[in-house]
Amino acid sequence: MGSIHLKQVTKDFGDVSVIKPIDLEIKDGEFIVFVGPSGCGKSTLLRMIAGLEDTTSGTIEIDGQDATTTPPAKRGLAMVFQSYALYPHMSVRNNIAFPLKRAKINDDIIEEKIASVAKTLNLTDYLDRKPGQLSGGQRQRVAIGRAIVRQPSAFLFDEPLSNLDASLRVNMRLEISELHKSLNTTMVYVTHDQVEAMTMADRIAVFNGGIIEQVGSPLELYNNPANRFVAGFIGSPKINFIDIEPSTIDGTCSLGIRPEHIEISTTGGQWAGKIGVIEHLGSETFLHVHVDGHDTFTVKTSGDCPFKYGDEIYLSPQKNKLLHFDATGKTLPNIA
Amino acid sequence: MATTNSRALARLMLVPSVVLLLAWMLVPLCMTLYFSFLDYNLLSPGTEEFIGFMNYEFFLTDPAFFESFFNTLLLVGGVLLITLGGGIGLAILLDQAIWGRNYVRIMVLAPFFVMPTVSALVWKNMLMNPVNGLFAHFANWLGMTPIDFFAQIPLLSIIVIVSWQWLPFAALILLTAIQSLDREQLEAADLDGAGPFSKFYYIVLPHLSRAITAVILIETIFLLSIFAEILVTTSGGPGYASTNITYLIYTQSLLQFDVGGGSAGGIVAVIIANIVAIFLMRLIGKNLED
Numbered sequence: 001m002g003s004i005h006l007k008q009v010t011k012d013f014g015d016v017s018v019i020k021p022i023d024l025e026i027k028d029g030e031f032i033v034f035v036g037p038s039g040c041g042k043s044t045l046l047r048m049i050a051g052l053e054d055t056t057s058g059t060i061e062i063d064g065q066d067a068t069t070t071p072p073a074k075r076g077l078a079m080v081f082q083s084y085a086l087y088p089h090m091s092v093r094n095n096i097a098f099p100l101k102r103a104k105i106n107d108d109i110i111e112e113k114i115a116s117v118a119k120t121l122n123l124t125d126y127l128d129r130k131p132g133q134l135s136g137g138q139r140q141r142v143a144i145g146r147a148i149v150r151q152p153s154a155f156l157f158d159e160p161l162s163n164l165d166a167s168l169r170v171n172m173r174l175e176i177s178e179l180h181k182s183l184n185t186t187m188v189y190v191t192h193d194q195v196e197a198m199t200m201a202d203r204i205a206v207f208n209g210g211i212i213e214q215v216g217s218p219l220e221l222y223n224n225p226a227n228r229f230v231a232g233f234i235g236s237p238k239i240n241f242i243d244i245e246p247s248t249i250d251g252t253c254s255l256g257i258r259p260e261h262i263e264i265s266t267t268g269g270q271w272a273g274k275i276g277v278i279e280h281l282g283s284e285t286f287l288h289v290h291v292d293g294h295d296t297f298t299v300k301t302s303g304d305c306p307f308k309y310g311d312e313i314y315l316s317p318q319k320n321k322l323l324h325f326d327a328t329g330k331t332l333p334n335i336a
Numbered sequence: 337m338a339t340t341n342s343r344a345l346a347r348l349m350l351v352p353s354v355v356l357l358l359a360w361m362l363v364p365l366c367m368t369l370y371f372s373f374l375d376y377n378l379l380s381p382g383t384e385e386f387i388g389f390m391n392y393e394f395f396l397t398d399p400a401f402f403e404s405f406f407n408t409l410l411l412v413g414g415v416l417l418i419t420l421g422g423g424i425g426l427a428i429l430l431d432q433a434i435w436g437r438n439y440v441r442i443m444v445l446a447p448f449f450v451m452p453t454v455s456a457l458v459w460k461n462m463l464m465n466p467v468n469g470l471f472a473h474f475a476n477w478l479g480m481t482p483i484d485f486f487a488q489i490p491l492l493s494i495i496v497i498v499s500w501q502w503l504p505f506a507a508l509i510l511l512t513a514i515q516s517l518d519r520e521q522l523e524a525a526d527l528d529g530a531g532p533f534s535k536f537y538y539i540v541l542p543h544l545s546r547a548i549t550a551v552i553l554i555e556t557i558f559l560l561s562i563f564a565e566i567l568v569t570t571s572g573g574p575g576y577a578s579t580n581i582t583y584l585i586y587t588q589s590l591l592q593f594d595v596g597g598g599s600a601g602g603i604v605a606v607i608i609a610n611i612v613a614i615f616l617m618r619l620i621g622k623n624l625e626d
Binding site: 050051052071072073077078079081082083085086087088089090098099102103146150 | 518520521523524525526527528529530531534538539542543545
């Protein structure tokens with residue numbers, strides 16, 4: 001139980017249309033990530049699913065029931081906020097118990113549920129502390145605990161990791177993925193970080209300017225982006241774009257090639273360039289190569305890279321990995 | 337720049353103002369203390385003599401003292417109750433998105449800028465007057481006998497007037513506190529199934545506790561020394577029905593020219609204020625700590 005179906009959903013703030021008609025089917029048990037640049041409407045759509053924002057038009061169905069105008073508490077969804085939104089004057093125990101107490105559940109059952117949630121999330125020792133006495137990661141876990149204790153049909157996460165430091169973020173990413181596997185509940189996760197999207201999602205929905213550019217599995221989006229925007233947004237380091245003379249055969253206006261699909265040679269190749277900054281990551285190396293007549297190319301190569309700043313090298317793309325885009329940015333089939 | 341040098345210099349530069357402030361406070365206090373042990377009446381100058389605790393004995397055993405003591409507590413308590421209750425309600429209303437909200441907020445603050453004597457006069461002559469007052473007209477229109485506020489319910493009338501003055505203050509402080517409440521907490525409570533009452537009781541009210549404490553402490557300081565409103569409206573009467581400690585000291589020292597007795601009353605008032613302060617800090621002071 002936990003399928004969400006959006007049908008022609010829109011949202012206007014005054015004259016500004018934030019969400020243009022969106023259709024999306026979120027399957028039961030799925031981990032779907034909404035990703036996109038800030039202001040693209042992903043958080044607004046999540047808040048509309050939660051019931052915190054009114055829907056201007058269209059319908060939101062939860063488990064087959066029209067829930068467009070259902071109040072938030074009645075939708076059976078739980079949300080984890082960016083600021084965690086813990087109740088600062090209540091202990092961790094009371095924070096987690098709050099939704100249960102509002103639902104008038106028996107005290108013994110509440111105690112039992114809190115104990116089990118605390119155990120799952122390693123919060124048992126902190127139950128009597130106030131949120132102010134916890135670290136960022138612990139607060140995050142309390143917020144998740146408050147969400148899972150209600151046994152909702154779906155979880156909504158609104159950029160939950162953006163307030164954590166980098167190493168903690170990696171840990172929490174794993175914990176949330178782990179949680180999803182063990183609970184098997186639908187999760188809708190909003191982030192602007194494409195790494196989070198790629199690592200956690202079953203499916204990713206890429207948002208841009210109030211519309212969904214593409215929905216698909218992480219690798220689908222990575223290998224077969226529907227357009228130039230998705231190609232540029234997914235993948236780190238970013239894909240290289242090459243603007244070319246419009247092709248007379250299929251109308252290709254620009255090419256895209258990912259950093260790991262470029263061959264390096266010291267003798268000859270398609271483009272001659274000069275190495276700029278070199279980023280050594282140990283396992284791999286990123287070269288920023290200045291190519292005459294083009295932007296800087298990012299090239300990914302092995303960790304034991306022999307080049308140094310200022311070296312002249314030649315680059316050539318793996319032809320079958322080239323992405324072709326037409327004048328509107330749409331991806332064309334690779335005919336090479 | 338927290339070197340030993342700069343700190344020493346900072347202390348040195350603070351000295352003049354600290355000395356001035358201390359003198360400003362200590363000289364009158366010591367003089368009052370000194371006068372309170374004297375038989376000092378302005379009607380018989382030159383006969384001052386030391387009489388020990390006699391002034392205190394007279395002041396504290398005066399039946400008027402007890403009545404005015406309880407009146408003081410009633411006045412402070414009543415005004416606090418009305419301003420906090422009304423202030424929270426008003427703050428919640430002012431927090432709503434309404435057209436011209438900024439102007440409404442300024443208008444609401446207006447009573448606080450009216451001088452106590454002026455507002456007391458307005459209430460006395462234009463609103464509560466049993467013949468010409470607005471309330472009397474209203475009562476007549478309803479076919480009821482107008483209430484003679486300052487004769488029948490003098491203390492309550494003064495509580496109402498003072499509350500009217502202090503309500504905007506409380507509302508403004510509480511409004512700023514409400515505005516600092518994290519909206520996501522309310523949204524989380526929405527999702528957790530909390531109704532409007534639960535949200536108010538479990539989230540808004542605890543969030544306001546610090547502001548409420550500040551309002552109580554600040555108002556208490558000022559309300560213990562309410563004077564102008566009583567002088568203008570009831571002159572403490574009928575009998576001692578609307579006399580508070582401050583007003584009793586005034587009648588003692590200025591109406592009876594008894595500087596010694598008035599000073600003793602003043603010292604008693606200082607002690608009472610301190611007891612109230614200690615009591616309040618014990619009771620609610622922990623809200624101000626983090």
